[in-house]
Amino acid sequence: MTAVSESPRTTGIPAPAAEEVAPLDVDALRRFLDGAFVAEREACRAEFPADFFDPTDHLGTREHRDVTVDRLRRIARIGGHEKGYGRAWGGTEEPGAQVAQFEMLGFGDASLMIKSGVQWGLFGGAVQALGTERHHAELLPRILRLELFGCFAMTESGHGSDVASLGTTATYDPVTEEFVIDTPDPASRKDYIGGAAESAELAVVFAQLVTGGERHGVHALLVPIREDGRPRPGVEIGDCGRKMGLNGVDNGRLSFDGVRVPRTALLDRYAQVAADGTYTSPIEKPTARFFTMLGALVKGRVSVSGGSLSQTKVALSIAVRHALGRRQFARVPHATETLLLDYLSHQRRLLIPLATTYALSFAQDELMQTMDELLKVSLSGAEPDARRQREFETLAAGMKATSSAHATATIQTCREACGGAGYLADSRLPQLKADTDVFTTFEGDNVVLLQLVAKGVLTSFSQQVSALDSLGMARFATRDLVSTLAGRSPATSFVAELVDSGRDSGELRDRAWQLRMLEERRRHVVGSLAKRMRKARQQQEQTALAAVDALQDHVILAGRAHMDVVVAEAFTAAIARAEDPAVAALLQEVCDLHVLALLEREKGWFLEHRRMTTVRAKALTHAVNDLCRTLRGRAEELIGGFGIPEEWIVGRTLDVPSRPLDVRP
């Protein structure tokens, strides 16, 4: 399995002179990729028991759920999950460290990762972020010690990503000083709620708050749903049953029929209801209040992005190892058959997503640091800077959408690249595929999130445009605006690019050129979207709706184009930080492969918009092929850089005899 290829490295790119090639220390690469939370990750590697990573896909649902709760209790004893909480309640006020632990669980059992995320990320996190000291003191220590299991009841059967339209109501009754929780119709049933089917006793329920006959929008309340294992009166609990994956997590459904909770059940950091029913909030505008409350929960999206990348790294490790062991077809008759990874097309299949996984990891590390900083402010009781918070939310939405889509596509590719072996549970790939498939859907559907990203980018854009508009400058300045927005100097004219299209492939590897291409695409896509939006809105209502609908794909493209810039810049910035020259040199090539393959994939856009000549487009393919051939010899080092302990993978990879079949009666 650790076979080394005999094939010479063929490369069209001139190899650097011998003295420049520093030998790579894979540990240094791993530490560098570990990023800001390297210490926490190393602790997980040392402390997590290897059996956390034993396969679970042969288990029935009952057994799988039990195993997951048992593993969760062991994490509660090991610790690390409490780090994101206030010191008064046993935490260390290091939210980034907590998410780093979540990500490390993603190298193993995704059910365990998500179960921990439900309990200590969503449920405990909502209590911490939306509640006040009374809630914290009473609940957080018990939540952290697993004396109290909870769930996060936001999503409804008919209202998923559209949280503002939730149907569940919490109506205040000043006579008894209670809220009455109701599910008005089947579409407003809470659905897919992790932990609701079996383990949760308490739910954070998101509901439309009504007091004195007035609606105040969505708020979160604590609702006991289960006692001694049975649903509480007025609470109807359903079980979502078997799922594609994550069967260690007990997803369920909740309906409420006149369930009464005390006035103190309202998580009242951002809104209070007095005994007489008077509603007050430090945030005046209802939409601002709504987004502040949701914003406090963005950690979930950061976590899903990180978990997606962890599972992707496992899949790539398995597929690359397989491709370094499995041979197929002899190139010349009677010769040894060729290793899969010595085929260019197989290199393209695996090494391009491998490079993109590196790129996304660096962007994720930046996101984690921003989150850590902002949540620390929030934990201190203050409010983070509004602009930074908004930018962070846009970035978190974009990273969740980008990383989870990357995971779905890459794990699928890995499965196929392992052929029949990848279809067997023994390979671990089926479970990786099944567990991660919902990541594109939960914590906000990717289609919706990319529109959120575009909206965030457009908002900054139009604010600047309208400021300039009043000076009559907008028409001339739009080009520079998006560049300003991105905090970079304006892209140079692309006329020059079209002239010098004869450049050789070496110059395709000029990072400044690469970034300009991506920025130019963002600028054009966002700018033209803003124009079309304005035009659409000026039309009659019916026509305007149809016009905006027709823009949806453009909107999603804008979200993607923005994230492509963000990710490439994060990779570039990371390389600039690398102190080890061998690490930096390798990452330069990985970054080239990531960006050039992206440009190659998007060449239709660049050609259509006359940002690339056909000669350049063809040169891109050659450059990508050359980089694949170069990096083929570095594949083991790159996998090593992921830092997945050998014993977390061994015993579950393709070269191992099959496990006994589950032959339960």
Added chain:
Amino acid sequence: MTAVSESPRTTGIPAPAAEEVAPLDVDALRRFLDGAFVAEREACRAEFPADFFDPTDHLGTREHRDVTVDRLRRIARIGGHEKGYGRAWGGTEEPGAQVAQFEMLGFGDASLMIKSGVQWGLFGGAVQALGTERHHAELLPRILRLELFGCFAMTESGHGSDVASLGTTATYDPVTEEFVIDTPDPASRKDYIGGAAESAELAVVFAQLVTGGERHGVHALLVPIREDGRPRPGVEIGDCGRKMGLNGVDNGRLSFDGVRVPRTALLDRYAQVAADGTYTSPIEKPTARFFTMLGALVKGRVSVSGGSLSQTKVALSIAVRHALGRRQFARVPHATETLLLDYLSHQRRLLIPLATTYALSFAQDELMQTMDELLKVSLSGAEPDARRQREFETLAAGMKATSSAHATATIQTCREACGGAGYLADSRLPQLKADTDVFTTFEGDNVVLLQLVAKGVLTSFSQQVSALDSLGMARFATRDLVSTLAGRSPATSFVAELVDSGRDSGELRDRAWQLRMLEERRRHVVGSLAKRMRKARQQQEQTALAAVDALQDHVILAGRAHMDVVVAEAFTAAIARAEDPAVAALLQEVCDLHVLALLEREKGWFLEHRRMTTVRAKALTHAVNDLCRTLRGRAEELIGGFGIPEEWIVGRTLDVPSRPLDVRP
């Protein structure tokens, strides 16, 4: 769930005048899509018990395997599976009818479909196609009545798609007049063999035949592997265990250590070994012999292509129904929320693959008819026309690769388009996804098959080129050659296309133009590939190998470009046959959507190769959007045309309460 959209059909394409719109008879559409084997399909709809279509993904492996064998026994009683066999052995010599039944099983339980395919397609089919009357008389009646279970032991752990390199040996011993079967090394262990783990008693084993010290290449022999449920002496049987899907099929591993079988165990239609060990064959050239033997088994690829399409149709039916029932976000505040299928981006997600599913169904119908015709010749004991057989094999490889890739991508899209609901087993989508995922791998990996297709196309191409070459004409004639190859008149010059790029979107819907675009792409891709191949082969050996390796993506593109033409032509030909004007009119739009969306997806190629202007590329997107809006109102009819009986889906779709959880101890 059968909610009808209130949205007006918005379309940028002028609606036909009222008198032209004939009301559609969905039954007529269904019969038309059923194609050549409509009677057999109708019989399946009437005869298959509805519980064949009950979900199985909550079952443990043990129970699932048992349920599958039980259902298989019921098919044996119902009949239909025997139709592909000779009349003397209980069949009706209608191979197409047999595959049609296989396809119909794909509307339900894929494990059952594959289990029946292993027994009556691969195992029984090999005995029929490669054996002689002695084998037929002894085995076929028992195989058809399920008195004898068998398996098809071709694939080896280290030799999947590369059948010529199999390692298992069958060495003739003239002293005892036996073959000795051996597994020389771990890479030559038979792997992933359906039926081997539990049910099969007899295996058709593909092995390198050795007699008198001489190797004669791969041949098939009958090897008893199990007796009274235990492995026979010298046979080691492993169980592949749990898989991503298809857990009703017991895949296993076989190794042989000096297992002796009588001389008559050789399936000897195409090669015989006399008692003294003398090897004879009616086919002189070893490679021709090898391909003739493999060619007799192409029915498997036709079946996988058909099964892929059936499962895709189920997934699309579920996702379209969901999109017609589920609402999300109100377009204007406080209005009713919008149906998912009223969003253009959702229409694009579902209706484009729906259109392609129609396209592939018509191509599959043509393939089935060719197969039926050629296999009837083979059943009569004669050999089919070599050229037609070769063309059929190329087409079968291409259709298997195309349909299975389409299934994988489309079922994934359907899962995501149903959001959280699509992740629940109740939606049936997880099982559809898991079961079909291996279709891209088995019966030949798609990557290998597309290269086979390209090779087939190139061979015809180069035969014609070299014929002309001797006349010194090749350089001038290549353009027309591929057109000739495709049996069509030469494409007109595309210079004209570039001039008239200002045409309105209505003219994008000129089918002749659409087909010319696809043909032009095939012509260029195949022609340039041939040139690069010639150039690569003229180099030094090492360089030549690297050059050929670098061409692999080009080769695969050639296979795809060829299939794109074949499928579009099949759709066009089908519409020309349609007698019902309403069916024909609807299919014209569906065909437009399929082809224009394909051209839109491939616009990068067309722009890069100057076959399309940027204006035309943008017009394509508008035309696709307009077609989506038009066909949105026809979605239920189009789903109805698939002809999946209501009771095979009801009870397993998204609007149904969850099933009880599997809570086995």
